[in-house]
Amino acid sequence: MSVKHALLALLEQQPMYGYQLRAEFERRTGTAWPLNVGQVYTTLTRLERDGLAVADGEDDEGHVVYRITDGGRDEVATWFTTPVARTQPPRDELAIKLALAVTVPGVDVGTVIQQQRSATMASLQDYTRLKRRAAEAADRAERADLAWSLVLDSLVFGAEAEIRWLDHCEARLRRAAVEQGREGARPVEDVPVPRPARGSR
């Protein structure tokens, strides 16, 4: 998947050695997807095996510099022009957690949702703060900063979508509780009128 293509895309700009590749990747995508050097070298080996990149000697300090091949260029072009397939729900863990929480007795689904939402909100705030910092640095107007900012946006929208989905879950659970309440059964905790959670200081 993408680590291979991401490194190839970086190599397309200029030949680089492993450590350099990792730094460049993180500079462009932020700390969003941390990459360890081992992963980088494994990937480079695989690229060389598939004939997409070649080791092109050493630099002055003895680092092995990799260069993209024509086959690699084709691969990058294909990658950029092919849409990312949504074959897998991206937040599978959370979805599974909730699905289980709803079905397993004794779990307070409301609390699960609220805690998750607070957490996601906190991340969203962090992303936003990063974005502001990026915007402050935007005076330098480098394309790489724009790239970083776009990645942040992706994270922001993702987090936002998650919060909205959580809101939606909560609303549906409440409606279900009201409906079941009418039928006499109350298997889910008393969501309808939530008690005040925490007051502020």
Next chain:
Amino acid sequence: MNPVLQLADVTRVHGTGAGEVHALRGISFAAHAGELVAVMGPSGSGKSTLLTIAGGLDQPTAGAVRVEGTDLVGLGQQERARMRRTSIGYVFQGFNLIPALTAAENVALPRELDGVPVRTAREEALRALEEVGIADLAERFPDDMSGGQQQRVAIARAVVGERRLILADEPTGALDTETGEGILELLRARCDAGAAGVLVTHEARHAAWADRVVFLRDGVVVDETGTDRVEGLTERADA
């Protein structure tokens, strides 16, 4: 450190008897200087009521509303109006500029209403417009401006006269994402400069600009994030 805005156990009931609706049920809430607080919640959760009460446009059925230490509940209409001219700034979703007045005149409005000489009010207005980056549009009428420009004028109007509490009700609601972020940036900057802000929104993305997000549902605070921020601020203020 005293908060700029403090709501203590505020309840607001609309109507009586069978038609009684509890918009707010004993809410306590504060916004400190330098802090932007977002209030989130679905429609009917009481967000807007909270804001109108904080702005002295509405009176709570029970509880206290203190702005810079003054309890709005004990004040008469005249005094509350004075508070809105001098301490509280309002930003609405629909911009709510007066179409018969130019941008500069709209911004100067609270100052003029406060009895400041027209010339002084105008100078202050021009400064505020410069702050929001549209000093060149001072003589335009609202109808000749884009939504984003109008909202910038509205923000200038909300901050003119060094008011320390800014209440924004879905200020980005009528704007596209990018323009909306520009408005949030202005709000954020204003809070970083020492004002207290309350931002009512139903979009998490916008709420994330706040230091603290308060979730409202059915007139009650159900959740809150970033509460540690206050301590951090206090430390900073003490330092």
Next chain:
Amino acid sequence: MRGPTPSGARLAGWRIALRLARREALRRRAQTALMLVLVCLPVLAVAAAAVVWRTADVSGAEGVERRMGTAAALVYGSGTTEVLQSFDPDGATSWVGEEEHVATVTEVRQVLGADRPLLPIAREYLSYVTDRGVGDVVVTQTDLAAPLARGLFRLEGGRLPRTTGEVVVNPALARRGPGLGDTLTALRRTSDGETRTELRIVGIVESATTRDEAVAGVLPGAVGTPDAPPQWLVGGDPVSWDDVRALNAVGLLAASRQVLSDPPPASALPPEVVSDEPVDETAMTALVLVATMVLLEVVLLAGPAFAVRARAQARTLALVAAAGGTPAQARRTVLASGVVVGLLGGALGTVLGIGVGALLVPVAQRLQGTWFGPFEVPWTVLLGVAGFGLAAAVLAAVVPAYSASRNDVVAVLAGRRGEGRTSRRSPVLGLVLIGAGVVSGLVGSRASGASPALVGASALLSVVGMILLVATSVTAVGRAARRFPLALRFAARDAARHRTRTVPAVAAVGATVAGVVALGIALSSQQAADERDYDPQLAHGYAATPVGGDADPETVRGVLAQRVPGAEIDEIAGVRGAGEGTWTDLSLELDGEPLVLPTFGSLGSSFLVGTSVPAAVGLAPAEQAAAEEALAAGRLVVLGRSADLPGGRLRAVVQVTDDATQEVLDERFRDVDVTSVRSPVALPAAAGIVPPTLADELGLTTATTALVVAPTISEAAQEDLAEALATVAGAGELYVERGFVPDSAVRILQWVLAVLGGVMMLGGTLTATFLALSDARPDLATMAAVGARPRTRRRVAAAYALVVGLVGALLGAPIGFVPGLAVSRPLSRDGDGATLLAVPWPLVAVVVVGLPLLTAAAVGLCARGRLPLVARID
């Protein structure tokens, strides 16, 4: 399936439009109420006036009972042997016979049959002794209790007379003189002297015809032989038109119940009495002008409400347009509002008008001297008035309808509230129309060929021209508002932005002010002309009562001294014209031509006799001295204003004629020296003064011809004095020179104008202001949110009223000068063709400056001081 025919589709379109209008009317109740009031009020006022007028107007049929009781006809002698009459002999009669003839009862019986009941009745003016002197009374002599006379009088107290020593009187008589149980002294004055009859008042009656005149009723012969043609109330079968003609043929006039109640066709009238009344062009023009102006005013007043409603519907209309609706459909939707409001307002106004009219009838009755007829509702007139209301409402909706159908759909859907630019052509057209109005006014008021129609056109043209200028003026004010204080700036800009609402209101105020100024100028100019043309009879402040030869000046002096204590009373000596059955006349001739010396003769004689000119003549000191010098020199002094008065040697002619035969008994000529002295007035109190020596030489009788009283006698004292002097035989009427007294009606009219103008202005300003305030709700909410005090709303309201009132007044006042000037010229033109222009500046100032300020203050005080506090929802 049958496709809709074009007319079917149009009908359906109207049905939808009307339904929308009805719903909208119910949804916006306050606004609908305002519209209804604006349409309703004028309809109500006119309808009520029509009801009162129709009720007060006693038509022939209604008056029958009052004139002839229960009789079939009232027959009376015409004074000759053959006459012609119209259906009502009070209308037109024409003498055919040439000799004088006193009708007899036999003639009546010969025509109408011998067996009809006849009741002789006589009505005449006699005098009676009042508390202070002598007054006039209409005395009816007849058998008041007779069945035929029933309906002539209504007994209010006491009983009817049973003997010739008894009398019934009406309250009007009792107020000034004797009451029930007292004695009424009736005086019959003839050339032979005075007959006094003492009658005991046994009853109080109300006359069927008059409330404020003194009326008395007695049995025949109670006060001697009536000095009036004999009259009979005729009973029995109806008297036909043929009977009336037959009566006419023998010199009798007849008012027949049947003919009056059910008149025969006009062709039955003898052609001699058919009067083809020419339609009064001036009256028609005035009527058309007034109707047009009222319609215009109502349209302008109701216009803003429709404009606001049209704008409230603008979004709906824009959506309709976006969904494929045609401009005609949009127009129809707004026009339908006018139809609904017009129908409702017209009907409501008419019904309420009838009610108000019914309430007003007793009030109006109290102010009137005659009794009103039975309550009457003039349905045809009311229908017209209701139609007028409908027309006004529809016309008021026309302009908003057109502008609504032309609205920029995109702008409306985008929520922009303003209106487009003003037309560049309309102000130019407006100026052209005003110019045309000026020309038309000048041409229409020329000395030769003055045309009321052109003057009317000038009024209409200039007002319409002004209306076309309003939009531009309002925009200009909005642009100039930069330096205004906040409330005024907001009001001026908002007014400029919402012109469909502002323009009609400003125009209504302007038209009102123009009308008030025009009428004010006309009134003042006419009054100024009256003052210019006024000829005082005496010097200012003097009063004079002429005394005849049969009067004792000492008695008159006694009465005057008693009634006006401390007054200076002078006797004026003059040439006594009338002697024992003869008349002496003094005149002057120049070269054989008799000299015309115009004079009021207010001192009892054309020529006074004396060595000085009485102060009451009012000469200037220099002239007074010159006259006295001439008199001392034995010269005759003549007074006059014209510069070319003759002086020097003239021939004096003294002529003595016999009163009865007009025969000249004696004529004397003598050349006299004459000095002419300039009199300040055209008609001096006397033509000249004869020195006593000259009077003797001419053989003239000198006597006291008048008594002059100074200083001024109050009006109340004058009334009492007149009654007291009426008891002195030979004493003439007392005249008091008060100088030119402006007709109080003019002053009242000016007040009425100012008040009416104020009311209309208030109406126009209030509608515009409150519509503007309801429109500005979101803006006021915004102001509240940024900390406006509650009084800001009052200020904005007052500023709005000021803008509308002031702009309207400033536009309207100069416009009012155009027709005002045109009307004042014919009104003030004197014999020499000179015209006057008197501008009632105080009235203009009140209307232009005072009223707008007052209205603004009133609006500011009345406006709710509460701001809408809820944040607006767009």
